[in-house]
Amino acid sequence: MESERTTQVSIVTRFFRRISQIYQQLLDAWTPYSIIRWIITILLLAVYMVRVLLLQGWYIITYALGIYHLNLFIAFLTPKIDPALHDDDFDDGPSLPTKSNEEFRPFIRRLPEFKFWYSATKAIIIAMACTFFEAFNIPVFWPILLLYFFTLFCITMKRQIKHMITYSYLPWTRGKTIYYGKDDSGKVIQANPDQ
Numbered sequence: 001m002e003s004e005r006t007t008q009v010s011i012v013t014r015f016f017r018r019i020s021q022i023y024q025q026l027l028d029a030w031t032p033y034s035i036i037r038w039i040i041t042i043l044l045l046a047v048y049m050v051r052v053l054l055l056q057g058w059y060i061i062t063y064a065l066g067i068y069h070l071n072l073f074i075a076f077l078t079p080k081i082d083p084a085l086h087d088d089d090f091d092d093g094p095s096l097p098t099k100s101n102e103e104f105r106p107f108i109r110r111l112p113e114f115k116f117w118y119s120a121t122k123a124i125i126i127a128m129a130c131t132f133f134e135a136f137n138i139p140v141f142w143p144i145l146l147l148y149f150f151t152l153f154c155i156t157m158k159r160q161i162k163h164m165i166t167y168s169y170l171p172w173t174r175g176k177t178i179y180y181g182k183d184d185s186g187k188v189i190q191a192n193p194d195q
Helices: 002-030 032-054 058-076 113-132 143-166
Strands: none
Touching: 002 058, 032 058, 058 113, 058 143
16 A cells, blocks of 8 residues: 555656656756747737737736736846945955956846746736636726836836946946957067977
8 A cells, every 4th residue: 555655656756857857948948049038928928918908807917917027127137236235344246346447247137037037927827827717807997007007117217227327337238348358469479390
């Protein structure tokens, strides 16, 4: 009896472990294709929005999805080590250069691009699944939710932009100064192989 139970648990455990491995392999295979991943996510979001508009409901789910995506976006724009909270006494990681003669260190995000994409896509799929259940269709006056969201978006982005200006960092690589090494203008002297 005990042997059968361990065999069944073993089979179930192996099955879910194998499914987990296949899922991880798919994620690993999609990692280098960031543009394609984001296009698929935007298309998925468009399908979700069309579904919500056609069904005329699930606005509270859409509002929660928007707030979650805003939260992810802010984490994507924020440095991993927040300069506002960083104490100068402890150097526990890379920091942003503050003077022109300091060494350049790349911008490290609090939320990496792949995790941002993965979380955003997962949230859209969960929100889409919620639209199949009437229990999540809570009646609300959607223009108020839209106004709340835009107000929250403006306030949050204003705070983030002020933070970026205060601590002089840009969360993207386009438009940044590129530093090159000194040009070596000296002649190359080659030893005579005959000597």
